[in-house]
Amino acid sequence: MNILVINAGSSSLKYQLLDPDTGKLLAKGLCERIGIDGKFTYKPQISGKTGKDAADVSMPTHAEAIQAVLDALVDRENGVIGSMKEIGAVGHRVVHGGEAFNKSVLITDEVLKAIEDCIPLAPLHNPANLTGIRACQSVCPGVPNVAVFDTAFHQTMPPKAYMYALPYEYYEKDKVRRYGFHGTSHKYVAGRAAAMLGKKIEDVKLISCHLGNGSSVTAVDGGKSVDTSMGFTPLAGVPMGTRSGDLDAGILQYLMNKYGLNIDEMLNILNKKSGVQGVSGVSSDFRDLTEAFQKGNARAGLAVDLFNYGVRKLIGAYAAAMGGVDAIIFTAGVGENSAAQRMDIASGLEFMGVKMDPEANKARGKEAVISAADSPVKVLLIPTNEELMIAMDTAAIVKG
Numbered sequence: 001m002n003i004l005v006i007n008a009g010s011s012s013l014k015y016q017l018l019d020p021d022t023g024k025l026l027a028k029g030l031c032e033r034i035g036i037d038g039k040f041t042y043k044p045q046i047s048g049k050t051g052k053d054a055a056d057v058s059m060p061t062h063a064e065a066i067q068a069v070l071d072a073l074v075d076r077e078n079g080v081i082g083s084m085k086e087i088g089a090v091g092h093r094v095v096h097g098g099e100a101f102n103k104s105v106l107i108t109d110e111v112l113k114a115i116e117d118c119i120p121l122a123p124l125h126n127p128a129n130l131t132g133i134r135a136c137q138s139v140c141p142g143v144p145n146v147a148v149f150d151t152a153f154h155q156t157m158p159p160k161a162y163m164y165a166l167p168y169e170y171y172e173k174d175k176v177r178r179y180g181f182h183g184t185s186h187k188y189v190a191g192r193a194a195a196m197l198g199k200k201i202e203d204v205k206l207i208s209c210h211l212g213n214g215s216s217v218t219a220v221d222g223g224k225s226v227d228t229s230m231g232f233t234p235l236a237g238v239p240m241g242t243r244s245g246d247l248d249a250g251i252l253q254y255l256m257n258k259y260g261l262n263i264d265e266m267l268n269i270l271n272k273k274s275g276v277q278g279v280s281g282v283s284s285d286f287r288d289l290t291e292a293f294q295k296g297n298a299r300a301g302l303a304v305d306l307f308n309y310g311v312r313k314l315i316g317a318y319a320a321a322m323g324g325v326d327a328i329i330f331t332a333g334v335g336e337n338s339a340a341q342r343m344d345i346a347s348g349l350e351f352m353g354v355k356m357d358p359e360a361n362k363a364r365g366k367e368a369v370i371s372a373a374d375s376p377v378k379v380l381l382i383p384t385n386e387e388l389m390i391a392m393d394t395a396a397i398v399k400g
């Protein structure tokens, strides 16, 4: 069964068609500038088929964008399937499921309502995700739609991990708590890690480091998320590309008073002008920072240090939280590509049984054990694949 995976933003939509049983990707692409001047990109993954790169296609709404995707997929010449019948279901990435969803679900009217109810928790993302779902319902009636939430995997966290030490009514009345994000990625790599270790997921303690532009670290005990570094919003945790990560809330009052900032301006600084970009003054991209540091820019080096140190501290914290760890996972842009940062993060952890293999750590973008053969704690490089995880969940739900 092929699954169409949709990740809808407010004016863009990413898609992949894949077979979750074999993991085979048939086609992928992107609709951009929806509601503006529509640009359509189609990348068939079957040899001999020709794609499209930012072609002009009229897309006044997401419905025309989905129609363009379907037309391309079944196109006689360059399509990858014979007809719509070969699409078993559509899996949608949905950012926030609040406390309503602890797993992926078949979309019904009640589910749509519950996703709507989560809009205040993700005001930028959930409305766009809903638009994508409604577009699919109108363009391909009869094809089941499944929602896969970034937050669902973390719903297993115990209250001591998800509660903030605030007056309790803010949790009860206003749902202020840690939700965590990147759940689809953490779930996928945790499953792969258990397979690589040759163990049942129920029997392993893992620390998953999703290190990209946005980063989060998650403690996975027996296949369940028990703690994670992002919080009520994706602003929390380690310093990121442009996000500050955790900080003393007292700083907000101090800076807002001193510079006459309102809360929106302050949050804009914390979300878009902080992190390694803010510290270095150079870039939010770790490749640029490494290059700048090598040319003598000390602040670029400090930014990378701050990030690596933040991740290392969390690994220590989560090992303590779980009472041990069997394997540490590195994934996403930085985790999959930067051997130097993996080495720097893990090098401080010899005391807890982490011994890297510098040669194995040269691996890039493919699954690899990068710890030494005699390392009590294994270190694993696992490329994430959120689309495959969404397709796997979607297929499992429609197959019942």
Ligand code: ADP
Pocket (backbone or CB within 6 Å): 211, 212, 213, 214, 215, 241, 284, 285, 286, 287, 332, 333, 334, 337, 338
């Ligand atoms: P996103 O959170 O946007 O999905 P990614 O997981 O794609 O981000 O990660 C993007 C980041 O990965 C870039 O900002 C860049 O800093 C980092 N990255 C990619 N390749 C390398 C590399 N070879 N070395 C260091 N960092 C890298």
